[in-house]
Amino acid sequence: MSAAATMAGSWRQFWQRFNARRSTTVALWTLALIVAATLLVPVFSPYDYSTPAWTRIFTAPTWRGGQLFGTDALGRDLLVRVMWGCRISLLVGLVASLVSVVIGVLWGATAGYLGGRSDALLMRAVDVLYSVPFIPLVIVLNVLFGRHLLLVFAGIGAVSWLDIARIVRGQTLAIRNREYIDAARALGVRAPAMIRRHVIPNLLGIVIVYATLTVPAVILFEALLSFLGLGVQAPLASLGSLVAEGASEMQANPYLLIIPALLLSLIVLCLNHLGDRLRDALDPHEH
Amino acid sequence: MPRYVLRRLLSAIPTLLLIATLAFALLHLTPGGPFDSERSLVPQIQHAIEARYHLDEPVWRQYLRYLSDLARGDLGPSFQYRDTSVNQIIALGLPIDLAVGGCAIGFALLVGGAIGLLAASRPGTCRDRVPMTLSMLGMSVPTFVVAPLLILVFAMRLHWLPAGDWVGGSWRHLLLPALALALPYTAFIARLVRASALEVMGSAYIRTARAKGLGPMAVLLRHALRPTLMPLVSYLGPALAGVLTGSIVIEQVFGLPGIGRFFITGALNRDYTLVMGLTLLYGALIILCNLLVDLCYAWLDPRVRLAQ
Numbered sequence: 359m360s361a362a363a364t365m366a367g368s369w370r371q372f373w374q375r376f377n378a379r380r381s382t383t384v385a386l387w388t389l390a391l392i393v394a395a396t397l398l399v400p401v402f403s404p405y406d407y408s409t410p411a412w413t414r415i416f417t418a419p420t421w422r423g424g425q426l427f428g429t430d431a432l433g434r435d436l437l438v439r440v441m442w443g444c445r446i447s448l449l450v451g452l453v454a455s456l457v458s459v460v461i462g463v464l465w466g467a468t469a470g471y472l473g474g475r476s477d478a479l480l481m482r483a484v485d486v487l488y489s490v491p492f493i494p495l496v497i498v499l500n501v502l503f504g505r506h507l508l509l510v511f512a513g514i515g516a517v518s519w520l521d522i523a524r525i526v527r528g529q530t531l532a533i534r535n536r537e538y539i540d541a542a543r544a545l546g547v548r549a550p551a552m553i554r555r556h557v558i559p560n561l562l563g564i565v566i567v568y569a570t571l572t573v574p575a576v577i578l579f580e581a582l583l584s585f586l587g588l589g590v591q592a593p594l595a596s597l598g599s600l601v602a603e604g605a606s607e608m609q610a611n612p613y614l615l616i617i618p619a620l621l622l623s624l625i626v627l628c629l630n631h632l633g634d635r636l637r638d639a640l641d642p643h644e645h
Numbered sequence: 646m647p648r649y650v651l652r653r654l655l656s657a658i659p660t661l662l663l664i665a666t667l668a669f670a671l672l673h674l675t676p677g678g679p680f681d682s683e684r685s686l687v688p689q690i691q692h693a694i695e696a697r698y699h700l701d702e703p704v705w706r707q708y709l710r711y712l713s714d715l716a717r718g719d720l721g722p723s724f725q726y727r728d729t730s731v732n733q734i735i736a737l738g739l740p741i742d743l744a745v746g747g748c749a750i751g752f753a754l755l756v757g758g759a760i761g762l763l764a765a766s767r768p769g770t771c772r773d774r775v776p777m778t779l780s781m782l783g784m785s786v787p788t789f790v791v792a793p794l795l796i797l798v799f800a801m802r803l804h805w806l807p808a809g810d811w812v813g814g815s816w817r818h819l820l821l822p823a824l825a826l827a828l829p830y831t832a833f834i835a836r837l838v839r840a841s842a843l844e845v846m847g848s849a850y851i852r853t854a855r856a857k858g859l860g861p862m863a864v865l866l867r868h869a870l871r872p873t874l875m876p877l878v879s880y881l882g883p884a885l886a887g888v889l890t891g892s893i894v895i896e897q898v899f900g901l902p903g904i905g906r907f908f909i910t911g912a913l914n915r916d917y918t919l920v921m922g923l924t925l926l927y928g929a930l931i932i933l934c935n936l937l938v939d940l941c942y943a944w945l946d947p948r949v950r951l952a953q
Contacts, residue, residue: 489660489935490667491927493877493890495907498671498920501912578787582894585789586909605793605895605898619790627785634781 376639380535383637385628403510406437407442408593417460419613427610427617431607439595440618447625450511451577452589457515458576459569462522467557470530472549481527484520492517493582500588507641514579523566529561556581574626581622597622657932664928668921669711675703698724711921720922725914731922738904739926745895746888748823753830753884758877758882760831761838762865768843776835783832788891792825792898799867809900826891830884832942837880842873867916875946882938886931 376382400407410432419428419436427436438507458549496513503509533539535558542556577597583589584598592599597618686694695701699710714721720731758778764773799821800808806821845851846869854868893905904923911919 367919443819485705486660486663489657489932490664491890491924491931493893494901494924494927495667497893497909498924500669502671503854512947522672574785582789585894586897601790601793605789608797612797615793619786619794623782623786623790626787630785631781 372639376635379632379635381590382635385631388624389628389632392444392621393448396441396448399441400438400445403435403438405438407434407439407595410434418611424453428611429614430603430614434593436614436617440600440621441595443595444625445623446579446590446594446620447577447598450514450596450628453511454515454518454576454580455572457511457567458517458519458572459522459565461516462519463526463558463561463565464553465519466523466526466528467530467553467561468483470527471534471553471557473531473534476556477527481524487520493579493598496579496583497586497588500583509537510580514576514583516577518572518579521554521571522565525568526561527597529564530557531555533560536585567633567637567640570629570636574629574633577622577626577629597625650940653936653939657929657936659934661925661928664919665707665712665715665925668924669708672915672917672920673707689950698722704728711918713733715925720925721918723911723916723919725911725916725919731918732783734907734919735922735926737903738902738907741896741901741903742889742892742905744819745822745826745901746885746892748819749827749830749888750881750884752827754877756827757831757834758838760835762842762873764835764839765842765846773839777839780832780835783828783834786828788825788829789894789898791828792822793827795821796898809898822895822901825898826888826895830888834877834880835883837876838873841870841876845869845872871945877940878938878942880946881941883934885934885938889930889934890927891947 412432414429416431419426427440430436430439440578465480465484469477496517499513500509539552539556542552547556580589581598581601582595584596585602587599589598589601590596600618601615601622604611604618608615652887693702693721699707711721718922720735723729723731723734726734759903760776764776767773793866796808799806807818808821810818851864851869854864859867890905892903893908896903896905897909907919908923911923
């Protein structure tokens, strides 16, 4: 059997294990639907997320005029606002996870591959950073440097790479004595190229799993910041700030709280579930 | 043992120093100070205020002054609350965080542990599937969503419990905040205990215990329970830290006068000493929690040796 065929075979095997339960399919389709809606609704809706409409304040969800989710305290269409909120949340989730995966993989793979004193030093830094209270620190960062969206990305990404670094280091320790690493070393490959070309590609499986689990964590973190009023700036909204707005109006208009809360929970639930299934599929020994 | 504890406590000092330096640098190197306001003050008054809080000195002098005060356990005066020291604010707010956090962790351990054991006792059946689905839900719904929903249902609609406030910490005011804070940890602990229990129940010594004729309850209590709960102990460190910083949100929603709320207002008002003091406090508590967890771990599992 050719190498390509083996590759395709193991992919199919992986996909079968991953897709074994109907809940996986449901989660995938739900996410796809939400992503499609966030892309399409703001384009086709006659409303935008920022223009107040003083004649339509606090309209309950209705079919009339297509305002399925009703309107908020300024008469803005909640459907469009929630869709923009999902866009922001998903974007933050992806970008910040990417940042944290890149830092975490490089850090962990370097520590694990080099070993010895460099390893001790790099991992000692991770240990120290684990004791830094991060939610307070990111809050301080956001207050001090203004609430720029880019900063939210960078800040969250920079604090959530510790777990990935630890896992990647452990995995690197396991593979660094394999024959193909020895072979490459015998051919004169130096450490940076070795880490880039031979170590990191062989870590991809576990990295993908933890990246999938980082995305929902990061989305929750951003939502938390926005909920405290430290994330995205008005009039733009993220799901966190929509929940905060809804919470202040919940006595008379509970739909303003329930709709964004539901959507946020749904996105995180789907991502958590997919990450879990991915882990089970890639690591069949556990179950 | 005492030498180990001493060494761990000593090794916390550089970490705390790093946190202090980081917070100090962040606060002092960014534009805007605690006494900038729209209304411009008479220059003499401005000078007097800055001299009072040593803000007119060069930054490195302020830094050294802060560190030497810190060494004596003095976190300095608050800029925002006049005639109040940061130590006093902590003494006022911390008991509230400890009460809410303690209740939340207790609830999460008891309820989460029970659910996990229940689910593991019949894996694959609906007694397993339903709680596990619910726990996945519990992990995905953030605290700041649960908290307003709890208020909406139990305070505004049913009028069973108060929507917030503290009033000296009566249990009625404690219940909703603790519950909201506990939920994600309860869910995670349930999953953790289930996975661990299934692993333990499949091991050889449990089979031996069964084979010698021990009843299922005796097997569980005498042989399976302790190893099952081991992963729980190592999860307790991150969980305690999470509860501690998570209470920032809870205090905001329920209007509790804990340190989390002081932290947010302090950060917004550039109250340098308050923010630095509270950040250090969070760091110290996290380090302390991790130390306690490690000690517990060694005590429960004699195979873990501390001295190395």
